[in-house]
Amino acid sequence: MGRDREYSEQRLIQAVGQILARDGFGGLGVNAVARAAGVDKVLIYRYFDGLPNLLRAYGEGADFWPTVDEVLGSDIDAVRRLPPEQRVEHVVLALLEALRNRPQTIEILAWEAVADNALTRTLANIREQWGRDVIARVFPDAREHPDDVLALANLMVAGFQYLMIRARKSPAFGGVDLRSEAGWERIRQAIRFACRA
Amino acid sequence: MGRDREYSEQRLIQAVGQILARDGFGGLGVNAVARAAGVDKVLIYRYFDGLPNLLRAYGEGADFWPTVDEVLGSDIDAVRRLPPEQRVEHVVLALLEALRNRPQTIEILAWEAVADNALTRTLANIREQWGRDVIARVFPDAREHPDDVLALANLMVAGFQYLMIRARKSPAFGGVDLRSEAGWERIRQAIRFACRA
DNA sequence: CCAACATGTCACCACACGGTGACTTATAGG
DNA sequence: CCTATAAGTCACCGTGTGGTGACATGTTGG
Numbered sequence: 001m002g003r004d005r006e007y008s009e010q011r012l013i014q015a016v017g018q019i020l021a022r023d024g025f026g027g028l029g030v031n032a033v034a035r036a037a038g039v040d041k042v043l044i045y046r047y048f049d050g051l052p053n054l055l056r057a058y059g060e061g062a063d064f065w066p067t068v069d070e071v072l073g074s075d076i077d078a079v080r081r082l083p084p085e086q087r088v089e090h091v092v093l094a095l096l097e098a099l100r101n102r103p104q105t106i107e108i109l110a111w112e113a114v115a116d117n118a119l120t121r122t123l124a125n126i127r128e129q130w131g132r133d134v135i136a137r138v139f140p141d142a143r144e145h146p147d148d149v150l151a152l153a154n155l156m157v158a159g160f161q162y163l164m165i166r167a168r169k170s171p172a173f174g175g176v177d178l179r180s181e182a183g184w185e186r187i188r189q190a191i192r193f194a195c196r197a
Numbered sequence: 198m199g200r201d202r203e204y205s206e207q208r209l210i211q212a213v214g215q216i217l218a219r220d221g222f223g224g225l226g227v228n229a230v231a232r233a234a235g236v237d238k239v240l241i242y243r244y245f246d247g248l249p250n251l252l253r254a255y256g257e258g259a260d261f262w263p264t265v266d267e268v269l270g271s272d273i274d275a276v277r278r279l280p281p282e283q284r285v286e287h288v289v290l291a292l293l294e295a296l297r298n299r300p301q302t303i304e305i306l307a308w309e310a311v312a313d314n315a316l317t318r319t320l321a322n323i324r325e326q327w328g329r330d331v332i333a334r335v336f337p338d339a340r341e342h343p344d345d346v347l348a349l350a351n352l353m354v355a356g357f358q359y360l361m362i363r364a365r366k367s368p369a370f371g372g373v374d375l376r377s378e379a380g381w382e383r384i385r386q387a388i389r390f391a392c393r394a
Numbered sequence: 395c396c397a398a399c400a401t402g403t404c405a406c407c408a409c410a411c412g413g414t415g416a417c418t419t420a421t422a423g424g
Numbered sequence: 425c426c427t428a429t430a431a432g433t434c435a436c437c438g439t440g441t442g443g444t445g446a447c448a449t450g451t452t453g454g
Contacts, residue, residue, distance in 0.1 A: 003400085003402070003451075005401070008402085024311075026311070029442080030441080030442055031440075031441070039402085040402065040403060041442085041443085042403085042443085042444075042445095043401085043402075045442095046400095046401085046402095050442095051442090110310060111311075113310055114221075114223070114307050114310070114311050115366065128369065135372075147383075148387060149390075151386060153371075154356075154384075155353060155356040155384060155388070155391075156352055156353075157371060158355075158356040158363075159351075159353060159354075159355040159359065162310070162355045162358060162362075163355050166310055169309070169310070169312065169313040170309065170313070170321055173351065173355060174325070174351040174354060175329070175351070176351055186344075186348045187352060189345060190345060190348035190349040190351070191352070193345040194352075197394035200421075200430085200431050202430080202431070205431080226410090227411080227412055227413080228410075228411065236432085237434085238412085238413085239414080239434095242412095242413075242414080243432095247412095395454105396453105397452105397454090398452090398453085398454100399450105399451085399453100400449105400452095401449080401450070401451090402448085402449075402450090403446105403448075405445095406443105406444085406446100407442105407444080407445100408441105408443090409441080410439105411439080411440080411441090413436105413438090414436085414437080415434105415435095415436085415437100416433105416435090417435095418431100418433070418434095419432075419433095420430090420432090421431090422427105422428095422430095423428085424425105424428100
């Protein structure tokens with residue numbers, strides 16, 4: 001209850017994460033966030049000039065997205081020595097694991113799929129930039145960009161992101177059990193299958 | 198203004214489709230539907246016992262999902278003569294085209310990704326059954342089910358469905374332009390690439 | 395010490411939503 | 425023709441939302 005602006009701001013930012021994890025993005029609202037933070041909602045307007053900016057502050061603070069290093073692993077050179085298809089396989093599978101450990105990020109991805117606001121646009125831009133960075137790191141010489149392989153990688157990333165989003169509400173998709181590790185192993189296997197062939 | 202229950206019911210059902218196309222599933226509500234239908238909202242309760250049942254009536258009426266024949270084409274035997282990978286390619290690409298022509302279906306898919314209600318569950322079940330039917334038709338002898346290929350097909354279907362959903366709100370994904378025919382041709386090419394290899 | 399300012403509290407507004415009861419009016423069956 | 429019933433209209437309620445103005449209280453610099 002200390003009269004401390006910094007503290008109140010942090011409470012609000014953390015409350016966004018709590019609500020995101022507990023209720024999903026649908027539960028995000030001025031009243032709900034303020035309630036979860038144990039703080040008056042008027043402070044959202046005073047300190048952040050409204051909910052969008054608070055969300056932006058949350059987005060900038062949390063580690064929404066894996067770093068480029070996290071998906072490339074410690075030994076980048078080893079990845080670069082692989083044939084192009086297996087480089088892609090490595091990155092796609094690593095991204096899949098990274099996202100499975102970030103429920104709030106999946107929540108935001110779901111949000112991006114259905115809404116278009118300041119936060120989702122910002123985060124989408126960050127991710128697009130991230131994608132370009134990864135490609136640049138994995139394929140250093142611009143001439144060898146294997147367009148088909150990259151497009152396929154995109155499609156597979158889109159695919160498992162969608163499955164992660166759906167898993168929150170639906171138990172299965174097309175016969176694949178989204179709630180069991182076996183189901184996700186099938187998905188990984190499909191990615192390997194596509195990249196090996 | 199004729200005093201005709203049948204007519205009013207049809208107006209309401211059609212209004213659901215209009216709102217879906219114009220405002221998306223977020224605009225679906227008792228007030229909005231009644232307003233679009235030019236009908237009092239109390240009739241939604243009287244005739245359909247609430248919005249969920251009205252949505253169900255809409256879902257049963259419209260051709261949300263392509264028929265099995267639409268994606269298999271007129272000559273099923275010709276498809277069956279193809280090698281398994283190309284059978285999958287044919288079906289996946291046909292489904293992609295079929296869905297691109299059904300904006301309301303894409304809207305519902307987006308809804309399914311973020312909500313869990315009577316309508317989305319019903320439609321999800323219909324689609325799961327549809328998927329099983331297609332597999333049974335394309336791979337008549339149960340022994341030869343190529344599990345990896347099917348899982349990959351699932352992943353690709355999930356992928357382009359996600360891209361269709363995102364296209365409504367985002368102009369691009371991972372460097373692929375979702376608003377141009379060239380971008381979608383890249384996606385088709387990726388599907389062919391995966392199935393040919 | 396005291397005044398000025400920042401921090402926090404509270405009550406309130408307008409609005410849109412889902413939902414319902416009471417009413418009027420047209421239509422059809424005896 | 426007349427009455428019962430279905431079809432349609434309207435006003436209203438409670439609730440939750442985003443948003444704001446007015447107030448009280450703690451902290452800090454002159």
